[in-house]
Amino acid sequence: MKEKVWQIIEKIIEKAALRKKKNDWNFLVSKPNVNIHDSFNSFYNNNIFLLDDSAKITIKEGVNTRKYCEFLVWNEAELIISKNVFFNNSCSINCLEKIEIGEDTLFGENVKLYDHNHLISKTEKISISKDQFSTAPIKIGKNCWIASNVTILKGVTIGNNVVIGAGCLIHKSIPSNTIVKNIQNLQLETNK
Structure with a gap:
């Protein structure tokens, strides 16, 4: 009973x-500045949307997410996600200025996009601002594959048909038709 x-x-x-x-x-x-296509149905996947009143968001047809994605769009910022974009689990978009994603782009798990950075003043002591930021837009072209655990930082433009390998930190622009690899040298030692 x-x-x-x-x-x-x-x-x-x-x-x-x-x-x-x-x-x-x-x-x-x-909200008047939110334009999300009817085919986008993310609330069953435990995704988080935080939008300030003046933020703009456009999500076009065929966009799909897996679980636990976060879309944070702040004052006066704009997020544009074109047709047929796919986000795997735990992706995060944090937008203070503008982030634009082209059609048919795929994101692996745990991809992070930040179009801003905390302001840092370098005097006798380094001071990092908690609430002041420098910003620059991010633009990702069409037909890209951004593999798992990639972080894309402010001011980056990624061309069309780009593949970015797992674990890369993208801090400068990537031309179209490029493959980006994270080359790490593993050093193995015996424990004798």
């Missing part, structure tokens, strides 16, 4: 959580 009561309680909680997610999603897509 106790077990049945707990099952009923769990179902009620699940339905309430789903209803809250749907209400949050409906509130998000009702």
Whole structure:
């Protein structure tokens, strides 16, 4: 009997959580500067969207995410995701200025995009600002594959048809039709 009561309680909680997610999603897509295609259905995947009121977001047809992706778009910033873009688990986009992603681009797990960096003042003591940033847009071309654990930093333009291998830190622009590899030399020593 106790077990049945707990099952009923769990179902009620699940339905309430789903209803809250749907209400949050409906509130998000009702904002005037949010244009998300009807085919994009991310709220079942535990994704997070944080948008300031003046932020702009466009998500076109065929965009798909796996679980736990974060889309953070701050004051006056703009995020544009073109058709048929795919985000694997745990991707994060943190946008203070502008991030634009071209059609048919694929993101592996745990890819991070930051179009900003904390301001640093170099005097006698290095001081890192918690709430002041330098920004520059990120633009990713069409038909790119950004493999797992890649981080793309502010001011980077990635051309069309680019492959970026796992674990790369991209801090400068990449021309079209390029393959980027993270070459690490593993040093093996015996323990004798």
